[in-house]
Amino acid sequence: MSKILIIADHDNGSAKKITLNTIDFAKQLIAKRGGSFDIAVIGSGVAGVAAALTGHGAGAVHLAEHADLAHPLAQGFAKVVADLAKAVGADVVAMSASSLGKDALPRVAVRLQAGMASDVIGIGDAGGSVAYRRPMWAGNLVGDVVIDTPVHVVTVRSSAFDAIAASGGASPVQSFAADPGSSRAKFVRFDGTQSSRPDLGEATVVVAGGRGLKDRFGAITEPLADLLNGAIGASRAAVDDGFAPNDYQIGQTGKVVAPQLYFAIAISGAVQHLAGMKNSKVIVAINKNADEPIFKVADYGLVADAFTAVPELVSKIKALRS
Amino acid sequence: MKILVSAKRVSDPNAKLAISGDGKWVEGDVEYVMNYFCENAIECALALAEEHGDVETVALGIGDSDETGRFVRQGALARGIDRGIVVSADEGTIDSDLIARVYQKIVEKESPDLVLIGKQSVDGDSNQVGQLLAEYLDWPQATFASKVELKGDQVEVTREVDGGLEVVSLSLPCVITADLRLNEPRFASLAGIMKAKKKPLDEYELDDLDLGDAAPKVRIAKMTTPSGRKSGVLVKDVDDLVAKLRGEARVI
Numbered sequence: 001m002s003k004i005l006i007i008a009d010h011d012n013g014s015a016k017k018i019t020l021n022t023i024d025f026a027k028q029l030i031a032k033r034g035g036s037f038d039i040a041v042i043g044s045g046v047a048g049v050a051a052a053l054t055g056h057g058a059g060a061v062h063l064a065e066h067a068d069l070a071h072p073l074a075q076g077f078a079k080v081v082a083d084l085a086k087a088v089g090a091d092v093v094a095m096s097a098s099s100l101g102k103d104a105l106p107r108v109a110v111r112l113q114a115g116m117a118s119d120v121i122g123i124g125d126a127g128g129s130v131a132y133r134r135p136m137w138a139g140n141l142v143g144d145v146v147i148d149t150p151v152h153v154v155t156v157r158s159s160a161f162d163a164i165a166a167s168g169g170a171s172p173v174q175s176f177a178a179d180p181g182s183s184r185a186k187f188v189r190f191d192g193t194q195s196s197r198p199d200l201g202e203a204t205v206v207v208a209g210g211r212g213l214k215d216r217f218g219a220i221t222e223p224l225a226d227l228l229n230g231a232i233g234a235s236r237a238a239v240d241d242g243f244a245p246n247d248y249q250i251g252q253t254g255k256v257v258a259p260q261l262y263f264a265i266a267i268s269g270a271v272q273h274l275a276g277m278k279n280s281k282v283i284v285a286i287n288k289n290a291d292e293p294i295f296k297v298a299d300y301g302l303v304a305d306a307f308t309a310v311p312e313l314v315s316k317i318k319a320l321r322s
Numbered sequence: 323m324k325i326l327v328s329a330k331r332v333s334d335p336n337a338k339l340a341i342s343g344d345g346k347w348v349e350g351d352v353e354y355v356m357n358y359f360c361e362n363a364i365e366c367a368l369a370l371a372e373e374h375g376d377v378e379t380v381a382l383g384i385g386d387s388d389e390t391g392r393f394v395r396q397g398a399l400a401r402g403i404d405r406g407i408v409v410s411a412d413e414g415t416i417d418s419d420l421i422a423r424v425y426q427k428i429v430e431k432e433s434p435d436l437v438l439i440g441k442q443s444v445d446g447d448s449n450q451v452g453q454l455l456a457e458y459l460d461w462p463q464a465t466f467a468s469k470v471e472l473k474g475d476q477v478e479v480t481r482e483v484d485g486g487l488e489v490v491s492l493s494l495p496c497v498i499t500a501d502l503r504l505n506e507p508r509f510a511s512l513a514g515i516m517k518a519k520k521k522p523l524d525e526y527e528l529d530d531l532d533l534g535d536a537a538p539k540v541r542i543a544k545m546t547t548p549s550g551r552k553s554g555v556l557v558k559d560v561d562d563l564v565a566k567l568r569g570e571a572r573v574i
């Protein structure tokens with residue numbers, strides 16, 4: 001029997017969809033081990049987020065608020081998570097492998113004397129123990145990991161789980177007196193990337209561009225993304241060269257996505273890039289060099305100059321729709 | 323000021339990897355390289371030392387003692403790090419938690435003002451050691467750093483996070499983990515390689531470190547190769563692509 005505590009990801013106003021993927025993880029774990037799950041909403045002025053998560057079958061939604069958590073830093077956030085996990089008697093603490101999850105959950109593990117598995121993509125079995133399945137070597141290998149401590153801490157790869165729709169339950173919201181303690185770290189500022197397009201992790205279409213697009217990165221990717229209501233992504237090389245912001249990066253060290261439709265435009269297909277997109281449903285590669293490894297994973301490959309092929313694609317899809 | 327920096331060897335992620343007979347790690351006969359993120363951490367330590375002077379830099383590698391020692395010399399000391407420490411341990415079974423506890427013991431011996439570690443190992447991809455260490459020490463941390471500026475006893479760090487860039491300010495001592503855009507790692511010079519041969523390298527066994535319980539908390543039960551994606555087709559032109567996306571794949 002598990003008592004799972006899910007830490008919600010939110011933007012201070014509403015829960016992020018990745019929280020619903022973590023609920024799917026918890027439900028799969030419960031199907032194997034039995035038990036129940038609670039959700040924790042930690043932040044400042046986030047009662048609305050907690051209220052919005054009461055319909056998913058949690059035993060309780062814990063609301064832990066403190067002014068210092070408006071811009072949570074790992075040290076204080078981890079303390080609150082661990083205090084809450086102890087208070088509710090959780091033996092599994094799970095959060096999506098978001099930047100806050102990666103930043104804070106190892107510290108939670110230390111506080112709970114727990115072993116931790118990062119970026120879990122599935123649940124297996126190893127001689128009767130639960131094994132957490134996770135990618136290693138940029139996804140070239142997969143490890144089944146067993147945690148030998150009474151408490152387990154995991155981060156969950158959202159793209160490997162479904163976003164669970166509300167089931168109509170009415171979990172009680174319970175206040176928890178959050179105390180992030182003191183820290184020698186101070187939040188200075190956040191420079192956000194402005195975008196009106198869907199979030200990379202949530203979009204059903206992703207239009208990703210590589211180094212080959214140079215300073216026309218936006219001019220080539222944006223019209224296609226806008227037409228298909230997609231998000232824009234990038235290879236590391238396109239980010240390194242300054243054509244795209246850092247949070248567009250897809251891959252081993254960036255975001256991991258699995259949309260219905262993924263366009264890899266002028267991207268060569270290095271293993272580190274494939275690590276972030278190879279589980280997409282349909283992959284389209286547009287590249288002028290037919291020998292690139294991206295064509296080995298693409299469902300549809302077009303050998304062409306992106307500067308002419310992508311605008312043509314946009315106008316032909318438009319024509320088809322009108 | 324003293325900086326402790328990480329130097330881990332990893333099996334080359336670009337090489338063809340084979341799973342070992344017991345299914346729990348990769349085959350012994352693989353090429354090794356310095357973990358890319360450690361190269362960024364080392365470069366950052368060297369740049370801070372050059373900029374601020376009076377900085378002692380120490381590299382720590384944990385693993386097979388002879389091979390790890392060679393990597394610490396070639397990858398860290400030859401680039402300019404002042405001295406090295408090697409702790410021997412079984413690379414196939416040690417977990418991030420035990421590595422963090424080894425770091426903690428070395429921090430207690432060395433009292434560095436700053437610990438600079440890679441954001442993740444490119445073999446296990448765990449992304450844990452820096453954060454675990456910071457909690458064991460009860461120090462502040464700044465992970466995924468793409469910029470590090472030392473300002474007296476404060477360090478200002480730009481972090482690559484979801485949605486953009488976050489700037490935090492920490493007072494020393496603290497832990498920082500390096501992301502790839504932090505810098506462009508230098509190569510070792512010939513003179514550096516010669517000098518590295520004479521630089522001090524301390525060696526410890528796990529037993530020398532008073533770890534108390536030296537058991538890992540996490541173990542790999544089994545490794546597998548994920549089933550690959552089967553390649554698709556090349557389309558003739560944009561019309562063909564549009565037709566297939568609409569007719570066959572039904573995604574537009």
Ligand SMILES: Cc1cc2nc3c(=O)[nH]c(=O)nc-3n(C[C@H](O)[C@H](O)[C@H](O)COP(=O)(O)OP(=O)(O)OC[C@H]3O[C@@H](n4cnc5c(N)ncnc54)[C@H](O)[C@@H]3O)c2cc1C
Nearest residue numbers: 210211212235236237251252253254266267268273288306
């Ligand atoms: C530790 C580590 C982590 C990494 N993490 C990531 C990661 O998270 N994500 C990631 O993406 N990379 C990552 N990388 C980098 C990765 O190895 C590659 O270097 C990178 O993905 C290459 O990006 P690219 O395909 O855009 O550039 P390139 O490899 O330079 O390819 C450019 C492509 O554009 C094509 N092209 C050029 N002009 C045109 C045109 N006009 N029309 C059509 N095609 C054109 C070329 O044929 C070529 O295929 C990582 C590397 C390391 C070492």
Ligand SMILES: Nc1ncnc2c1ncn2[C@@H]1O[C@H](COP(=O)(O)O)[C@@H](O)[C@H]1O
Nearest residue numbers: 328330384418440442443448449450451
């Ligand atoms: N065996 C090791 N020796 C030295 N440093 C290590 C070792 N393992 C991990 N590290 C450091 O800890 C970081 C995070 O590791 P990991 O949690 O394994 O992803 C790496 O980038 C290294 O900088």
